[in-house]
Amino acid sequence: MAKATDAWSHLGLVFCLAFLLPLGPARVAAGLYNLSLTTDAPATMGTEVTISASLVVKDNSSLPLPVDTHLYRFHWIHTPLTLTAKTEKNLTSTIRVVGSAPGDFAVSVWVTAVDCWMCKPLARSSLVVPIKESLVGNLVITQNTSVTWPNAYITKRSLRLAFLLHDPSDFFKSATFFYRWDFGDGTLSITDNPVVYYNYSSAGTFTAKVRVVAEWEQIKPDAGKGILQRTGDFSASLRLREMLQGMQVLGPTLMQTFQKLTMTMNFFGSPPLHVCWGLKPECLPLEDRECHPVLVTQTSFNLTHIFQDPGDYCFTFRAENAISKTHQYHRVQVWPSSFQPFVFAFPCATLITVLLVFTMYMTVRNATNQKDESPEATGLKCCCQVCCGSLFLDSPSEYLEIVRENHGLLPPLYKPVKTYNV
Structure with missing residues (x-):
């Protein structure tokens, strides 16, 4: 009896292990x-x-x-x-x-x-x-142009606006669709096609919208045929940019050293613009290390510069926006500053002062010959005429008059004989 009980116990253990094994x-x-x-x-x-x-x-x-x-x-x-x-x-x-x-x-x-x-x-x-409860889908906008900025497109070029219905089970395969388009610039359109093409004439940010209506006929067990309808509203934001068709540089082409040069750049495209400029002896493209970057948020930009050395220079400008890029050159010839008459005013005044002091000294020393014109005075007048004549004379007649006054009468050929009365 004990052996039978042990056999059944072992058999039950085997079944448990077999059940728990998987x-x-x-x-x-x-x-x-x-x-x-x-x-x-x-x-x-x-x-x-x-x-x-x-x-x-x-x-x-x-x-x-x-x-x-x-x-x-x-x-x-x-x-x-x-x-x-x-x-x-x-x-x-x-x-x-x-x-x-x-x-x-x-x-x-x-x-x-x-x-x-x-x-x-x-x-x-x-x-x-x-x-x-509404329709499910997306409004997709595409353009056959590569643009680096998201949702950015080019004006005056055809845009493709398409509504893509999300219907993986083909539930709406028998439905009729109508589309009401709002392009965000005041233009509306109604079509039965999920794809339209549109040109935006001006730059800016717009929101394109489409209202989709789906209608289909369904047979109801208790009411016969009926028209069912589902609608959905979808929108997409887009930024229209103008291509950077060029730039105009306005400024002088002839300058003097230490003068302030002011140039105005007008851009034919939509900002913001990334502008890079550099100055080189020749009109050659700029390398990145030679570039002075400037962020321009308008369609014009002013640049000032002062030349310290004479020579021929060339400004190189490179501008780009989200759509395209352009470059422009501007040559400038720089001359040394011209000599002005006032440069000699101080040396002449100093020389005149020295000669006046010397003349007064000689006059006091030779008091007995006061009527005779001293060579020093003559030299003083001559120097004044040479150094400062251009500063004070307005016409050749004045100059001749001064020369005439500065030349005294010729001395007599003989001296009078002294007479004595007895």
Whole structure:
């Protein structure tokens, strides 16, 4: 009897081990996997939404995926969304659900072993499915021009505005669509085509809008045929820029050293502009290290410069905006500063002072010959005429008059004989 009891005990232990053997990996691997979820939501009411869950290994884990996929099961909670289809293949489960009311609905999923409801899940995850009453889609604006700034386009060139409906289940394949376009500059248009072309004539920031209306016929069990309608409003912001077609440089081409040069640059394009300028002996393109960058927020810019050395110079300007770039050159010839008469005023005044002092000294020394014109005085007048004549004489007649006054009468050829009375 004891042997029979021991046999049944061993047999029960074998069955338990056989039952728990396939569940071992699930217990060991619990927490080492993730569920990757994907969906094509958001969607309009009545359209099908597809949600897929795939079992993947967590990051930094070397554990391989289970080989026998039949040992695991996916469990979904999607209420109040209505389930329309479910498939499982290669550790991936996909469901299709439909929403009958607008809102954000949570969907959860987890994976367990097939025959172990009490075991800890290998992985679990969740997401939110948006169901909208309106249409779902995007307004896409394109132009056959490469622009570096986001949402930036070129004026006076055709823009393509297209509405892309999001309908992965082809729910609206039998619907009729109408589109009301508002281009943001006062222009409106109504079409039955989801694509339109438009040219903006001026630069600026605009908001393009489109109202989409979808209508289709549906047979209702209790009311017969009826017309159903869905609408949606969509918009996109765009910035229109003018191409930088060129620039004009206004300024003198002939200067003197130490004079202030002022130049005005007029740009034929939309700001903001990145302007780079440099000064070189020849008109050659600038390298980056020779560039003086300036940010210009208007269509004109003033630049001042002072030349300290004479010579031939060339200003090089390079400007670019979000669409295009241009460059321009401006030659300037710099001459030395001209000599002015006042440069000699101080030396002449000093020389005159010295000669006057010398003349007074000689006059006092030769008091007996006061009527005779001293050579020093003559030299003084001559020097004054040479050094300062150009400063004080207005006409040749004045000069001749001074010369005439400075030359005294010629002395007599003979001296009178003295007579004595007895």
